[in-house]
Amino acid sequence: MFEAIDRLFFLGTIGKGLAFLVVLGWAGTMVRADSNGKLSAPALAWHKSYNGSGEESHPHYVVQTRDLGFLMVGETGFVEDRSAKIFLVKTDRRGNLLWQKEFGKRGYNLGNCICEADDGNYLVAGTLNMDAALIKVQAKSGKTIWSKTWNLGSEDSFEGVxxxxxxxxxxxxxxxxxxxxxxxxxxxxxxxxxxASGNEEWRKDLSKYTCSGYRIQPKGEDFLISCHPRNEESEDYNLLLVDATGKVKWAHTYGEIYWGFDQNEDGKILLTGHTRNTPLSENLDIQFRVVDQRGRTQTTEFFGQPRGYDGRWIHDEVWGARATRDGGWLAVAGTGDETRRYEGRGHPSGPSGQWKIYLIKTDGRGSLEWEGVYGAEDGDWAGEDVCMTADGGALVANDCGAFGFTKIEPFLKN
Known part of the structure; x- marks a missing residue:
């Protein structure tokens, strides 16, 4: 199912000062700007959404593929009531649907991460019927090439690939x-x-370090794993470096739970998470932690409360982050109020109870360059992941009750 929203908006700030509001038609025509005509946060270019067979669909990860289209994964249905199936959607560069596929019978299924294989086809990591799963599909059609599962315990999942x-x-x-x-x-x-065919070569137990590896990336001949603490009573660990045999070379703890993770061409690493250990409010705000190649903290910055509502009630929840080609970082979050005890009004984006996409762009040290709020006049939008696009813009995986493909205009020079 495709949906186009008739009226969209974004609200941005330049550094920590000037604010502006732009309202767009769905085709992206600018109709209002600040009095100086100066825009820093990029405009919303277009938004398209697709649903699966479930009542709602929720994305978790997105990439731009070699053909400059987009591939997004998550679930259709609800994991909590065991009605979920893995949902995979492929579009062209303008967000037009090429194909969509569902995997698994309704139940406990998770679509967590994707990557392109060396042959140009796609790999999907997640869970099928409580077992960790790896699925390879054809790039042109989404047809399954092969599907492998691992019964590792009671409930198992691959989070990163x-x-x-x-x-x-x-x-x-x-x-x-x-x-x-x-x-x-x-x-x-x-x-x-x-x-390359999904046949297991080796397996390593990381439970000494983590309850779950979350994302994994090559780093030279080694691999970086962003991970979550061992258990609810521990802060260890957040970041591992492993060699090509899976041996842990070092492990670092930073005292939070992180979701966004990437590294830039200079070898710096970004971890982003939402935390109550913040100077900005009494609720969840966003932490950027920039570390060097050996995992040593360089800078820590906090962001949040972009609409100015009562910070005691507002959640700013960051889920995805990417390095930008200018040496900086881009993170995506959702901002909104999940309680019924407070409903702030007065912000141009709508009341506090409506969730919006919150984008944060920083330089390489995590200093704010711009931030923007994006959404529809009615309904909830929340940023779940983001990928940089070849034109210098970005594409947000938008949880709008469906898989939202929300394109941000270019903000980096080609």
């Missing part, structure tokens, strides 16, 4: 989780290596 230099596939996630939802299930961390 990447390619290895030898042509294999690395997967990280957990075994024996609590099966409570799509994010943090307090299992026992695992790292697994397969060949």
């Amino acid at each position: 990447c390619l290895s230099p030898d042509g294999g596939i690395l997967l990280t996630g957990y075994r024996s989780g609590l099966a409570e939802g799509t994010f943090l299930n307090w299992g026992r961390g695992v790292l697994l290596k397969t060949d």
